[in-house]
Amino acid sequence: MSRLIAISNRVAAPSGGKTAGGLAVGILAALRQSGGIWFGWGGKTCHGEPSEPKLEKHGNITFATVDIDKADFDGYYNDYCNGTLWPLFHYMLGILKYDREAQEAYQRVNQLFARKLRPLLQPDDRIWVHDYHLIPLAQELRRAGAEQPIGFFLHVPFPSFDVLRTLPRYRGLLRAMAQFDVVGFQTRQDCENFLGGLRSAGLGGAPCGDGRVAALDRRILVDAFPIGIDVEEAAEQGAASMESASVQRLARDLGDRELVIGVDRLDYSKGLPERFRAFETLLERHPGSRRQLVFLQIASPTRTGVRAYQEIRHELERSAGHINGRFAEPDWTPIRYINRGLSRKLLMGYFRVARIGLVTPMRDGMNLVAKEFVAAQDPADPGVLVLSRLAGAAAELGDGALLVNPYDPVGVADAILKASEMPPQERREKHAMMMQVLRNNDIHAWRRRFIEALGD
Numbered sequence: 001m002s003r004l005i006a007i008s009n010r011v012a013a014p015s016g017g018k019t020a021g022g023l024a025v026g027i028l029a030a031l032r033q034s035g036g037i038w039f040g041w042g043g044k045t046c047h048g049e050p051s052e053p054k055l056e057k058h059g060n061i062t063f064a065t066v067d068i069d070k071a072d073f074d075g076y077y078n079d080y081c082n083g084t085l086w087p088l089f090h091y092m093l094g095i096l097k098y099d100r101e102a103q104e105a106y107q108r109v110n111q112l113f114a115r116k117l118r119p120l121l122q123p124d125d126r127i128w129v130h131d132y133h134l135i136p137l138a139q140e141l142r143r144a145g146a147e148q149p150i151g152f153f154l155h156v157p158f159p160s161f162d163v164l165r166t167l168p169r170y171r172g173l174l175r176a177m178a179q180f181d182v183v184g185f186q187t188r189q190d191c192e193n194f195l196g197g198l199r200s201a202g203l204g205g206a207p208c209g210d211g212r213v214a215a216l217d218r219r220i221l222v223d224a225f226p227i228g229i230d231v232e233e234a235a236e237q238g239a240a241s242m243e244s245a246s247v248q249r250l251a252r253d254l255g256d257r258e259l260v261i262g263v264d265r266l267d268y269s270k271g272l273p274e275r276f277r278a279f280e281t282l283l284e285r286h287p288g289s290r291r292q293l294v295f296l297q298i299a300s301p302t303r304t305g306v307r308a309y310q311e312i313r314h315e316l317e318r319s320a321g322h323i324n325g326r327f328a329e330p331d332w333t334p335i336r337y338i339n340r341g342l343s344r345k346l347l348m349g350y351f352r353v354a355r356i357g358l359v360t361p362m363r364d365g366m367n368l369v370a371k372e373f374v375a376a377q378d379p380a381d382p383g384v385l386v387l388s389r390l391a392g393a394a395a396e397l398g399d400g401a402l403l404v405n406p407y408d409p410v411g412v413a414d415a416i417l418k419a420s421e422m423p424p425q426e427r428r429e430k431h432a433m434m435m436q437v438l439r440n441n442d443i444h445a446w447r448r449r450f451i452e453a454l455g456d
């Protein structure tokens with residue numbers, strides 16, 4: 001079996017296991033099976049041309065990490081990836097910022113990755129590139145002479161043509177994507193958006209009859225590969241952490257009140273201010289729910305170098321303070337807001353204690369929290385998932401979750417109320433339905449399907 005070369009902006013710590021999130025689990029499992037290299041940025045910046053990649057071998061996997069020039073890193077990561085592409089792909093055009101120099105830094109970092117990776121490649125390797133940070137990588141690897149099959153998986157949504165073309169030089173982005181042999185998305189809708197983009201830009205998009213589509217002068221495979229989770233692990237962690245002192249303390253403290261839980265990176269695409277407003281709307285419109293529900297939001301800070309992320313943090317602190325000031329009683333605080341990341345085990349325990357999981361992004365490629373919440377439940381007395389229609393996960397979990405539009409606070413408030421009143425039998429049926437979906441398409445099925453598409 002040929003080696004796999006996985007490339008992503010960041011490389012998970014080789015010690016892996018304990019802290020590895022869903023994506024890292026999938027990549028590591030794929031690498032372990034065939035052996036290979038995980039290549040990416042090591043977390044350090046430098047001045048000027050970085051030295052050769054640092055190689056660390058663990059079993060049959062080599063972790064190869066490079067430094068990036070400080071000025072290029074700011075342009076590439078903060079400005080272009082997180083200031084331009086992320087808002088564009090999440091339809092947040094109001095905060096999209098575009099700067100040609102940042103785009104050039106993005107291209108340079110992709111050239112750097114290609115330059116440093118090329119000497120490590122063997123002729124029969126297969127290459128799997130992850131996410132929007134590395135869209136030009138196949139193009140740059142081809143220019144450097146690489147002929148191996150190269151696949152790309154986009155973890156975030158792909159926008160419709162009308163949104164895509166707000167990006168100056170958007171055709172360059174489509175051209176770069178057409179240099180991959182396999183282009184994978186989270187949902188069918190994302191595939192349609194990409195194919196529609198190719199067609200509207202006059203770059204191809206017609207089926208070739210062999211399951212591939214024509215793009216420029218190439219034939220590429222475009223398909224949906226919805227990412228899954230390690231279902232059994234989340235279920236076991238959920239059950240096991242009921243023994244943990246801090247999970248028991250939370251359960252005791254709740255008494256007969258019900259827990260509503262949200263867990264997200266602190267990102268404006270996750271709809272946190274809107275979620276807080278929806279909870280406020282619930283307390284306003286349904287006084288009976290006061291004192292009965294406690295909303296716990298755990299939001300870990302990310303991308304703190306980007307202004308929009310500093311602003312949303314302040315907005316949430318204000319909003320939690322305002323809602324608590326308005327509704328709290330001496331023995332009841334409606335919102336508990338934790339501004340840091342917690343261990344996965346603890347999260348799975350909190351999920352299991354919760355009656356309602358609130359997952360209401362304004363747009364999301366998939367959203368693994370929705371899946372983790374479901375997997376961590378007690379099947380005999382499961383909680384209910386309230387899920388945004390605009391998350392990729394809604395395409396899979398639509399029948400079992402209560403779907404909402406995150407822009408509609410009254411609709412979300414009504415769904416929370418409905419979830420809190422749902423009879424046990426209905427909760428069990430919905431949960432079983434969703435577990436079936438999760439088991440049929442777990443993280444291992446996801447990586448197997450993608451590797452198969454890339455060819456052995």
Ligand code: ADQ
Nearest residue numbers: 155227263264265298299300341342364365366367368369
């Ligand atoms: P993210 O936008 O990071 O991922 P998500 O899918 O929700 O979003 O994954 C987040 C992961 O981090 C989950 O495993 C979750 O448990 C963990 N996490 C979140 N908040 C946490 C906290 N406060 N403390 C500890 N852990 C926390 C991108 C795309 C998604 C897509 C994934 C995978 O934006 O749409 O689902 O990649 O493809």
